[in-house]
Amino acid sequence: xxxxxxxxxxxxxxxxxxxxxxxxxxxxxxxxxxxxxxxxxxxxxxxxxxxxxxxxxxxxxxxxxxxxxxxxxxxxxxxxxxxxxxxxxxxxxxxxxxxxxxxxxxxxxxxxxxxxxxxxxxxxxxxxxxxxxxxxxxxxxxxxxxxxxxxxxxxxxxxxxxxxxxxxxxxxxxxxxxxxxxxxxxxxxxxxxxxxxxxxxxxxxxxxxxxxxxxxxxxxxxxxxxxxxxxxxxxxxxxxxxxxxxxxxxxxxxxxxxxxxxxxxxxxxxxxxxxxxxxxxxxxxxxxxxxxxxxxxxxxxxxxxxxxxxxxxxxxxxxxxxxxxxxxxxxxxxxxxxxxxxxxxxxxxxxxxxxxxxxxxxxxxxxxxxxxxxxxxxxxxxxxxxxxxxxxxxxxxxxxxxxxxxxxxxxxxxxxxxxxxxxxxxxxxxxxxxxxxxxxxxxxxxxxxxxxxxxxxxxxxxxxxxxxxxxxxxxxxxxxxxxxxxxxxxxxxxxxxxxxxxxxx
Amino acid sequence: xxxxxxxxxxxxxxxxxxxxxxxxxxxxxxxxxxxxxxxxxxxxxxxxxxxxxxxxxxxxxxxxxxxxxxxxxxxxxxxxxxxxxxxxxxxxxxxxxxxxxxxxxxxxxxxxxxxxxxxxxxxxxxxxxxxxxxxxxxxxxxxxxxxxxxxxxxxxxxxxxxxxxxxxxxxxxxxxxxxxxxxxxxxxxxxx
Numbered sequence: 001x002x003x004x005x006x007x008x009x010x011x012x013x014x015x016x017x018x019x020x021x022x023x024x025x026x027x028x029x030x031x032x033x034x035x036x037x038x039x040x041x042x043x044x045x046x047x048x049x050x051x052x053x054x055x056x057x058x059x060x061x062x063x064x065x066x067x068x069x070x071x072x073x074x075x076x077x078x079x080x081x082x083x084x085x086x087x088x089x090x091x092x093x094x095x096x097x098x099x100x101x102x103x104x105x106x107x108x109x110x111x112x113x114x115x116x117x118x119x120x121x122x123x124x125x126x127x128x129x130x131x132x133x134x135x136x137x138x139x140x141x142x143x144x145x146x147x148x149x150x151x152x153x154x155x156x157x158x159x160x161x162x163x164x165x166x167x168x169x170x171x172x173x174x175x176x177x178x179x180x181x182x183x184x185x186x187x188x189x190x191x192x193x194x195x196x197x198x199x200x201x202x203x204x205x206x207x208x209x210x211x212x213x214x215x216x217x218x219x220x221x222x223x224x225x226x227x228x229x230x231x232x233x234x235x236x237x238x239x240x241x242x243x244x245x246x247x248x249x250x251x252x253x254x255x256x257x258x259x260x261x262x263x264x265x266x267x268x269x270x271x272x273x274x275x276x277x278x279x280x281x282x283x284x285x286x287x288x289x290x291x292x293x294x295x296x297x298x299x300x301x302x303x304x305x306x307x308x309x310x311x312x313x314x315x316x317x318x319x320x321x322x323x324x325x326x327x328x329x330x331x332x333x334x335x336x337x338x339x340x341x342x343x344x345x346x347x348x349x350x351x352x353x354x355x356x357x358x359x360x361x362x363x364x365x366x367x368x369x370x371x372x373x374x375x376x377x378x379x380x381x382x383x384x385x386x387x388x389x390x391x392x393x394x395x396x397x398x399x400x401x402x403x404x405x406x407x408x409x410x411x412x413x414x415x416x417x418x419x420x421x422x423x424x425x426x427x428x429x430x431x432x433x434x435x436x437x438x439x440x441x442x443x444x445x446x447x448x449x450x451x452x453x454x455x456x457x458x459x460x461x462x463x464x465x466x467x468x469x470x471x472x473x474x475x476x477x478x479x480x481x482x483x484x485x486x487x488x489x490x491x492x493x494x495x496x497x498x499x500x501x502x503x504x505x
Numbered sequence: 506x507x508x509x510x511x512x513x514x515x516x517x518x519x520x521x522x523x524x525x526x527x528x529x530x531x532x533x534x535x536x537x538x539x540x541x542x543x544x545x546x547x548x549x550x551x552x553x554x555x556x557x558x559x560x561x562x563x564x565x566x567x568x569x570x571x572x573x574x575x576x577x578x579x580x581x582x583x584x585x586x587x588x589x590x591x592x593x594x595x596x597x598x599x600x601x602x603x604x605x606x607x608x609x610x611x612x613x614x615x616x617x618x619x620x621x622x623x624x625x626x627x628x629x630x631x632x633x634x635x636x637x638x639x640x641x642x643x644x645x646x647x648x649x650x651x652x653x654x655x656x657x658x659x660x661x662x663x664x665x666x667x668x669x670x671x672x673x674x675x676x677x678x679x680x681x682x683x684x685x686x687x688x689x690x691x692x693x694x695x696x697x
Binding site for chain 1: 522526533536537540541542543547548549550551552553554555558559561562565566568569605606607608610611614615618619621622625626634637638641642644645646647649652653656657660664667668671672673674675676677
């Protein structure tokens with residue numbers, strides 16, 4: 001009952017004029033960020049962060065969350081209409097959404113996407129509201145071994161759930177964790193890798209790393225390719241048609257499975273909407289009832305991908321608010337916003353600031369409703385955004401990055417560091433080192449080290465404590481098993497191929 | 506002989522980035538052994554965590570170097586990362602264009618960016634941003650001149666107004682005489 005009354009007052013707060021206006025602005029910006037291929041939703045949240053400094057904390061978090069939610073949906077338009085994924089999240093939509101559109105079912109494809117986004121988002125948000133406060137109460141009993149285990153799960157998940165060379169992913173992760181050690185050590189007060197400079201004594205802010213490696217690196221990489229603008233096909237009359245009740249009912253299994261996958265993956269620190277989208281599509285392709293039709297324009301392909309992507313938002317907000325550990329790149333930026341306003345999210349926030357927490361929850365529900373309305377009516381004008389010359393938008397993105405970097409600590413050295421990380425990110429991509437683990441390491445590094453070192457001090461360097469305590473033990477073993485399975489997978493696949501080829505002979 | 510030499514060059518190229526990484530990691534590992542702190546009992550010390558990470562980097566990067574030198578070429582990548590893909594299956598003509606690289610544009614853009622960050626403290630945010638926006642659009646092969654200069658001007662004015670008057674971020678004003686010019690621009694925009 002208490003949760004319900006808090007939730008209702010949260011909704012009322014969201015509907016206040018200023019907050020609601022900011023929410024609508026956030027949804028529109030998120031849809032635009034989703035539509036533009038050169039601008040990811042993480043970049044969109046990062047670029048708006050400086051604008052939130054003079055805002056009230058609740059409003060700041062609400063506008064950033066609104067961008068996050070809408071960004072997981074906006075990129076679907078261009079995937080379906082023009083075969084251009086606005087976000088990496090929407091790559092699976094190329095496999096079913098675009099073919100469905102080519103068959104003349106554009107309106108239906110857009111309808112399925114909207115239904116999946118709203119439905120998945122709402123269901124995950126319900127889980128988020130129901131689970132957060134009880135989980136926060138349990139989290140109050142967590143000690144440093146449990147925190148380390150959860151962060152370890154997050155760090156390993158970015159390797160396990162990612163693709164590409166595992167060695168390079170681990171190196172990238174270790175580099176990110178190492179960046180987080182620069183500055184004055186929390187526990188011993190020792191200066192580490194500061195080279196006697198004042199700015200490095202303050203450490204390297206993870207926002208600098210994020211903006212540099214994601215935004216700046218992306219723009220310079222696209223500059224190197226000459227900002228190629230796609231020739232947009234004539235999309236014809238663009239409208240959205242919802243599926244019928246019968247069609248919806250026949251796909252309820254896909255919808256529920258994808259919501260669960262999206263919510264859980266969203267809650268795992270380090271994973272995010274992209275991973276959720278791909279995993280959900282993969283699961284449906286492997287085990288779904290209509291798996292043979294997937295890849296040819298099946299609604300299941302749209303529902304699996306989009307539901308999981310938007311559901312991951314609700315999932316990602318749970319560890320952010322209950323533990324202070326971001327569940328995704330966007331929530332990492334939102335964590336930055338909290339810290340800039342002097343608030344540390346974690347289990348105690350439900351005691352000290354329940355109004356703020358439930359206002360954020362309320363904004364997710366209201367935001368989904370606003371997104372449904374705007375998404376239904378504004379597809380065509382949003383797609384017009386693609387007509388903007390990429391050189392023009394990229395120039396402004398760079399300047400906004402510089403402003404964002406400067407405002408972190410009002411110091412030009414952060415901007416220099418951002419440029420350096422931009423170059424680092426560019427070269428990492430050129431030499432096939434994944435960037436996501438580096439960024440995640442920079443974000444979770446301080447939490448990981450503090451939890452690990454404090455545990456070692458408290459338990460006299462007994463590293464087995466991570467495995468002997470029940471909760472941390474289970475999480476650590478899960479993480480290690482998933483790494484071992486990931487390492488074993490190529491060997492097992494090779495043996496299977498060899499067995500199949502010898503049978504063929 | 507030529508092909509053996511070429512193959513060796515390719516392998517060395519493939520291992521170059523890893524080589525730089527391992528040398529840097531060894532240097533920082535050495536630094537991590539020299540952190541000053543007050544030793545308390547058998548505690549691990551501030552160098553433990555960085556050394557652990559650097560050790561992992563050194564070992565894995567050495568493995569990469571050995572594999573690159575033995576197998577040759579770029580390190581193995583199993584599946585291209587979803588997050589790194591720009592445009593997938595977007596049509597043959599576009600794909601060819603996307604694959605083309607223009608290193609000169611990269612160098613120009615990079616130099617402009619470095620110049621922007623260096624000069625922003627000297628000539629001020631307003632002037633620097635105006636020229637950077639225009640220059641970046643030209644570097645990006647955009648050639649509608651009126652649109653470039655108008656959007657740069659309008660964009661700069663908008664950003665100055667928004668960040669200084671609305672968001673209250675104190676962006677660099679530069680040094681004299683550019684500082685005077687910046688303050689004059691601010692006063693024209695009604696920014697005190």
